[in-house]
Amino acid sequence: MSLLSIENLKTHFFTKAGVVKSVDGVSFDLDRGEILGIVGESGSGKSVTGFSIMGLVDPPGRLVEGSIRFDGQDLVGMAEPVMRDLRGRRIAMIFQDPMMTLNPVLRVDTQMIEALRAHGRWSDDAARQRCRDVLGQVGIPSPEERLKSYPHQFSGGMRQRVAIAIALLHEPDLIIADEPTTALDVTIQAQILFEIQKLVAENNTAMIWVTHDLAVVAGLADRVAVMYAGRIVEMGTTEEVVNRPFHPYTSGLIGSAPSRNPRGARLTQIRGMAPLPMNLPTGCAFRPRCDRATEACIIEPDATTPESEHLVRCYHPLSGASDWGTTA
Amino acid sequence: MTVFIIRRLLQSVIVVAVMTLLVFAGVYAIGNPVEILISQDATEVERAAAIARLGLDKSLPEQYLAFLGNLLKGDLGTSFVFGEPALQLVLERFPATMELALSAMLIAVFIGVPLGLYAGLRPDSIGGRTIMTGSIFGFSLPNFWQGLMLIMFFAVILQWLPAGGRGVRGEFLGIESSFFSWDGISHLILPAINLALFKTSLVIRLTRASVRETINLDYVKFARAKGLRPRRVIGLHVLKNIMIPLVTIIGLEFGSVIAFAVVTETVFAWPGMGKLIIDSIFQLDRPVIVAYLIVIVCLFITVNLVVDILYAILDPRVRLSDQKA
Ligand SMILES: Nc1ncnc2c1ncn2[C@@H]1O[C@H](COP(=O)(O)OP(=O)(O)OP(=O)(O)O)[C@@H](O)[C@H]1O
Ligand code: SF4
Numbered sequence A: 001m002s003l004l005s006i007e008n009l010k011t012h013f014f015t016k017a018g019v020v021k022s023v024d025g026v027s028f029d030l031d032r033g034e035i036l037g038i039v040g041e042s043g044s045g046k047s048v049t050g051f052s053i054m055g056l057v058d059p060p061g062r063l064v065e066g067s068i069r070f071d072g073q074d075l076v077g078m079a080e081p082v083m084r085d086l087r088g089r090r091i092a093m094i095f096q097d098p099m100m101t102l103n104p105v106l107r108v109d110t111q112m113i114e115a116l117r118a119h120g121r122w123s124d125d126a127a128r129q130r131c132r133d134v135l136g137q138v139g140i141p142s143p144e145e146r147l148k149s150y151p152h153q154f155s156g157g158m159r160q161r162v163a164i165a166i167a168l169l170h171e172p173d174l175i176i177a178d179e180p181t182t183a184l185d186v187t188i189q190a191q192i193l194f195e196i197q198k199l200v201a202e203n204n205t206a207m208i209w210v211t212h213d214l215a216v217v218a219g220l221a222d223r224v225a226v227m228y229a230g231r232i233v234e235m236g237t238t239e240e241v242v243n244r245p246f247h248p249y250t251s252g253l254i255g256s257a258p259s260r261n262p263r264g265a266r267l268t269q270i271r272g273m274a275p276l277p278m279n280l281p282t283g284c285a286f287r288p289r290c291d292r293a294t295e296a297c298i299i300e301p302d303a304t305t306p307e308s309e310h311l312v313r314c315y316h317p318l319s320g321a322s323d324w325g326t327t328a
Numbered sequence B: 001m002t003v004f005i006i007r008r009l010l011q012s013v014i015v016v017a018v019m020t021l022l023v024f025a026g027v028y029a030i031g032n033p034v035e036i037l038i039s040q041d042a043t044e045v046e047r048a049a050a051i052a053r054l055g056l057d058k059s060l061p062e063q064y065l066a067f068l069g070n071l072l073k074g075d076l077g078t079s080f081v082f083g084e085p086a087l088q089l090v091l092e093r094f095p096a097t098m099e100l101a102l103s104a105m106l107i108a109v110f111i112g113v114p115l116g117l118y119a120g121l122r123p124d125s126i127g128g129r130t131i132m133t134g135s136i137f138g139f140s141l142p143n144f145w146q147g148l149m150l151i152m153f154f155a156v157i158l159q160w161l162p163a164g165g166r167g168v169r170g171e172f173l174g175i176e177s178s179f180f181s182w183d184g185i186s187h188l189i190l191p192a193i194n195l196a197l198f199k200t201s202l203v204i205r206l207t208r209a210s211v212r213e214t215i216n217l218d219y220v221k222f223a224r225a226k227g228l229r230p231r232r233v234i235g236l237h238v239l240k241n242i243m244i245p246l247v248t249i250i251g252l253e254f255g256s257v258i259a260f261a262v263v264t265e266t267v268f269a270w271p272g273m274g275k276l277i278i279d280s281i282f283q284l285d286r287p288v289i290v291a292y293l294i295v296i297v298c299l300f301i302t303v304n305l306v307v308d309i310l311y312a313i314l315d316p317r318v319r320l321s322d323q324k325a
């Protein structure tokens, strides 16, 4: 049985201006030790998916449908104290902006030790020892000194390492990493990627790695899910998705991947703009930007698996997969 | 931290020195000090004596030194009206005003922060909305009218509390204060509330706005993602951050409370500095005005110093950037 199994998850925001269907029918499974990359443009619902799993969706947002089974229990509708016990201990999350994830007015040791003590008794000595060990693991030199520092005394990369260390404190079963390296420069990004990959492999931790950049995920994830406008439009092994994308949007993403372009150069864009979540086009949400769109696309395509383990939501998928839309 | 405090102390001393120079310039150099500091009703003999005592026949630098010397001795001239040393007059009223200002600030903080916190955490609840509506009243009611209403209701109609005056003071550890006797406290309640209402509204609104802003920040979400209890997330992560703007505003407002106290002291016949300064201005009792200015400036400097220190305790970024500088 998979560690995490999400079925038809819908998380909507009921704002004054209207309902934002940030996540609208997402399903995927994740096994222990597996790394799933979630890729998509800004606003496609990647973070909201992560927060939904953490049970940290705040009003006006709400999980309106679906189930999130984690190690046999459904997290949807779970009592808050039970959920809180899982948070940080069995499911941890790392955020995008390392400059913002640590509290600026609290010392690093305060912020680490409280994370330990949220889930059990720790003596001062044992807690500090554990913090030092984990800081060492994520490559922070002289951890003892660093514990007594405030976040602003660290560089961005170091702060993100601290955040990763906090996520690792309880050796969770699942880590949700929400674009943790996007804000960092390329060399540091590469280092952190390498280290985190090693650490999860050692602990057999499952991981969801959210990113804009398909190339980052290519070297890291076992499987990739491509999100567009709140839905997964393509999912398969990394190898499959990167080398033989089915969905026109995925193939566009590959063309516009930052890592394939000279640094600093403007990326080749996918034509048009990401749709406004408030008024999505009817049918396939990618339709206005899609070169292959036909009349069939006015009706929302279902998820299909032209090849086993390679899912796509498109009537006219690319690269050799049979174009079943025209005959449908 | 010690370095920080010492530096701030030195800065304060410099400010005080500059201030004495300004007061000196205002009183001695620009105007005619004889007219400012000596009553017009004084006889020629008294005048001559005062001129000699104040050293007004000497050169300006000498006069400044003499002024400083007198200042250190606490001699700022004699009140025309009371015939007592002006500084002593002001300092006698100082505790009464401080009692009032302190009580008002305590009320504002201990009522304003929890209410603001509640309104910030539950902005759409009935309680939250009620608090915000209530705070609008606190802002818009005229201070003296509100004072009169308090007197009408609690002193005249209900007869629960006295309408004015300071009451009998109690003594505790050798300090004499209204805080230490029931009579003193009962006299303090109405004027303190009157003075506090506006500030309470301000603190409520500031707290609420800061909470709304802070609660959505990543580090609060990250704290929750660690599995911390709401009590710790709010009580430490949120509160410690909103304390930074709060302390600044409360410090600044403490000064304005003392200034506002003038109205309240008048309405409630509270024998504080505010009432004294109003009387002195009407009667052109200039030595008292000068003494009042000096006391107020010193008070402001002290408050600023305390705020700076608290600020550095609360915000490590301030402390460190200062050390580097
Ligand atoms: N609190 C909120 N209120 C209203 N809408 C929200 C809220 N939070 C998220 N959304 C909406 O949900 C959609 C998905 O947001 P999400 O943060 O998941 O995007 P993302 O894929 O993580 O994008 P990015 O790459 O920019 O982080 C966005 O359109 C956003 O406007
Ligand atoms: S379903 Fe149609 S519009 Fe949507 S991606 Fe496929 S071809 Fe394009």
Ligand SMILES: [Mg+2]
Binding pocket: A046, A047, A048, A178
């Ligand atoms: Mg995001």
